[in-house]
Amino acid sequence: MSGDGDGGASVRRLADWDADRLRALAEEYGTPLYVDDLARVRANHARLAAAFPDAEVLFAVKANAGAHVLRALRDAGAGAECASAGELARALDAGFDPADVHYTAVNPPAEDLDYAVSVAAAHPALTVTAGARDTIERLDERGFSGRFCLRVHPGVGAGHSESVSTGKDAKFGVPADEAVEVLADADSRGFDVVGVHAHAGSGIANDQLDEHARVVATLANVARATATDLDLEFVDVGGGFGVPYHEDEAPLDLDAVAERTRDALDGVDATLTIEPGRYLVADAGVLLTEVNTVKRVSESVIAGADTGMTTLVRPAMYGSYHPIRSLVADDRPTEEVSVVGPVCESTDVLGEARDLPAPERGDLLAVGNAGAYGVEMASQYNSRPRPAVVALDGGESGVARRRETLADVTHAEDTADTYQEP
Structure with missing residues (x-):
């Protein structure tokens, strides 16, 4: 990553992420792919703790309950605020001292x-x-x-x-x-x-x-x-x-x-x-997606991507804006592009009328500020497997959450005691 992944800058823009490394991660791990930068998580915590030097800082686990994120914040000195039994279990599993945990x-x-x-x-x-x-x-x-x-x-x-x-x-x-x-x-x-x-x-x-x-x-x-x-x-x-x-x-x-x-x-x-919650992890995460369909209708340009509202629901649910960046060479002319997903819903839109290089099949796009309420709100709607998550820590990277398969989607039914095929 370029810029302030482990520094103190108060904001990390999508443009600050290193395009070459993001392309390499997509090549290695596939898309759609969430990428969480733990150095940035720690930097955000340090800045917050400096502004509130006498405060107890509890991370709102609902923003990103990944074990990699929880352990990074535990080691940085944060506690955990848990809104469910599942979050409480995950915080304890991640090693938080119960004295630093609120349910x-x-x-x-x-x-x-x-x-x-x-x-x-x-x-x-x-x-x-x-x-x-x-x-x-x-x-x-x-x-x-x-x-x-x-x-x-x-x-x-x-x-x-x-x-x-x-x-x-x-x-x-x-x-x-x-x-x-x-x-x-x-x-x-x-x-x-x-x-x-x-x-x-x-x-x-x-x-x-x-x-x-x-x-x-x-x-x-x-x-x-x-x-x-x-x-x-x-x-x-x-x-x-x-x-x-x-x-x-x-x-x-x-x-x-x-x-x-x-x-x-x-x-x-x-x-x-x-x-x-959001403040610690949002700009520490991006979502990578690949364009698979380009459609030109009247004055509109639509880029169909391999991810949508099942992977990042905030635009559909709240009308939220997330920056979108094309990771192709910047010598193409730009045009207004709407980036849409593969879900059979009109609300399945990641961004409308964005100024992006003219899209082509195979282009890699990055969606910014995806570290908070991204993978946590992902679903299997349309029977779609949820994406993988990769954790970055300095020059190292590794899978923090594997990509689901179609077998994962049907696992709860396949292992049920009733309504099985004779």
């Missing part, structure tokens, strides 16, 4: 809650977060008496779209005006109440710092109101720190975020906890 599920299924309570019993340093009175009752019914954090609904949201503006969504957390009462209830049940938590949303930008600060101030008010009765260890302000997906978009002013956060917590005697 923060929303409306957890019974099996998930059973597992979390059993883990907490075996590892009392684990912190369990709940965002509903019912969840507190369900924990109590299971005999939970461990470290407890309450998720608060601040009524204020931010993020790259309404779909991820969780701070405004009543699905998440106990209303702020009920938080003190609910914390007292958890304490009376014998829970070890250690913190409060809230989250504004995913993809917070520079122009949304007011909303972020209001969420933090809401938590600060709850912490102050409970100070005489409870000795809170931490105030968890969530993550959601955004990254620039558009080429001309400025990077997040992390120092400004940190300053606004500290100001909003003024006077609160508790450790600050943050839960970055």
Whole structure:
């Protein structure tokens, strides 16, 4: 990689990736292919930790749960924030100390809650977060008496779209005006109440710092109101720190975020906890895909690729923009090209009207900022196997997740006990 894979620059653009190396990886491992650069993951963590020197940093595992990513962040000093039993299991398998792990599920299924309570019993340093009175009752019914954090609904949201503006969504957390009462209830049940938590949303930008600060101030008010009765260890302000997906978009002013956060917590005697996900891994990943079909219709140029919404669903689900770069020689004339996938859906579009070299079959394309919520949200829709993932670390590379086969797609049916062909 060229540029700052192991440096401190606040943004890594798609143009900063070394085209020759990406072409070599595609040649060796095939396409579609996710590529994660662990040096960049570590650099992003170091920059964040420098901006928040006194904070506990927990990686939001849902952004990228690959064992290679988890181990890199564990070694860098991060903890893990887990939204499901599966993420909790993967964090523990990756070697995170349970004292550095928070389980923060929303409306957890019974099996998930059973597992979390059993883990907490075996590892009392684990912190369990709940965002509903019912969840507190369900924990109590299971005999939970461990470290407890309450998720608060601040009524204020931010993020790259309404779909991820969780701070405004009543699905998440106990209303702020009920938080003190609910914390007292958890304490009376014998829970070890250690913190409060809230989250504004995913993809917070520079122009949304007011909303972020209001969420933090809401938590600060709850912490102050409970100070005489409870000795809170931490105030968890969530993550959601955004990254620039558009080429001309400025990077997040992390120092400004940190300053606004500290100001909003003024006077609160508790450790600050943050839960970055996207910020640590998004620009550390690219998705490589090969053009297999070129179609010219009227004034439109369509490049059909071997990957689409089953591999990277964010454009179809959220209308998200991801930069696209052609890795062919740059001496071709450019034109407006729409890059589409092989799925039988009109929403199966990676990018529309992009200024790219005139496409030809066999061209290799790179899709940027694919390290967060890329492979994690990949599916087998249309019975398509999910792609391989390659991890880079300096000059080394290796398969972190093998490419699925058609046999993998049907494995759960082939191994079922019923409905087999006689």
